[in-house]
Amino acid sequence: xxxxxxxxxxxxxxxxxxxxxxxxxxxxxxxxxxxxxxxxxxxxxxxxxxxxxxxxxxxxxxxxxxxxxxxxxxxxxxxxxxxxxxxxxxxxxxxxxxxxxxxxxxxxxxxxxxxxxxxxxxxxxxxxxxxxxxxxxxxxxxxxxxxxxxxxxxxxxxxxxxxxxxxxxxxxxxxxxxxxxxxxxxxxxxxxxxxxxxxxxxxxxxxxxxxxxxxxxxxxxxxxxxxxxxxxxxxxxxxxxxx
Numbered sequence: 194x195x196x197x198x199x200x201x202x203x204x205x206x207x208x209x210x211x212x213x214x215x216x217x218x219x220x221x222x223x224x225x226x227x228x229x230x231x232x233x234x235x236x237x238x239x240x241x242x243x244x245x246x247x248x249x250x251x252x253x254x255x256x257x258x259x260x261x262x263x264x265x266x267x268x269x270x271x272x273x274x275x276x277x278x279x280x281x282x283x284x285x286x287x288x289x290x291x292x293x294x295x296x297x298x299x300x301x302x303x304x305x306x307x308x309x310x311x312x313x314x315x316x317x318x319x320x321x322x323x324x325x326x327x328x329x330x331x332x333x334x335x336x337x338x339x340x341x342x343x344x345x346x347x348x349x350x351x352x353x354x355x356x357x358x359x360x361x362x363x364x365x366x367x368x369x370x371x372x373x374x375x376x377x378x379x380x381x382x383x384x385x386x387x388x389x390x391x392x393x394x395x396x397x398x399x400x401x402x403x404x405x406x407x408x409x410x411x412x413x414x415x416x417x418x419x420x421x422x423x424x425x426x427x428x429x430x431x432x433x434x435x436x
Contacts, residue, residue, distance in 0.1 A: 198270035206376055206396070224249040253303030274326070279300060280338070281295060281296035293340055324366075327352065329370050336436065352368040370410070390412050
């Protein structure tokens with residue numbers, strides 16, 4: 194069976210993606226900082242979907258461990274999904290570098306660190322799919338979350354460049370741009386129901402986009418057009434808005 198590696202497998206979105214691929218008969222490699230918390234999911238996938246599921250310890254911000262982590266996987270994955278992220282506290286991060294660095298390192302630096310390693314392996318093999326979960330927050334900076342947004346903007350640009358590089362090696366790179374999603378990370382936010390996706394909706398969109406070898410997918414789909422409007426607002430007007 195083909196194998197999917199899910200980095201940051203403890204999040205609601207990652208769990209939905211794991212179940213989606215397992216339901217399509219992919220073996221699943223679950224990787225997260227708290228590997229013990231994944232045991233119930235591992236058992237559920239094996240029993241419910243009749244696939245092999247394995248658990249690994251992975252810390253996105255422990256950059257020096259990434260090469261050994263990937264080298265130690267008993268089976269190299271056919272698909273790698275980078276789901277981990279940290280919304281953080283924007284107001285705290287404005288004056289607390291520890292918080293700002295955590296946001297940047299989790300959402301950008303850690304992703305680049307591990308995906309560079311995966312990309313080199315896939316390029317050498319001439320096959321593979323990399324899926325990066327970014328965010329529409331990276332498409333224009335807003336005062337309410339610009340440190341998180343800037344990290345996601347960097348990640349989106351990284352995925353674009355990686356796609357350009359790896360296309361010539363036979364490797365597919367998919368950028369996922371979720372809008373609002375109901376997860377534990379956003380449970381303290383008031384989200385507009387019509388604009389907010391469930392994790393399973395994201396998972397289904399990710400699977401279909403990967404199979405179709407799309408470059409970018411927005412979830413929900415209309416966020417592509419919402420962001421097109423937001424990006425078209427002149428800066429002289431946009432800077433005055435309370436967003």
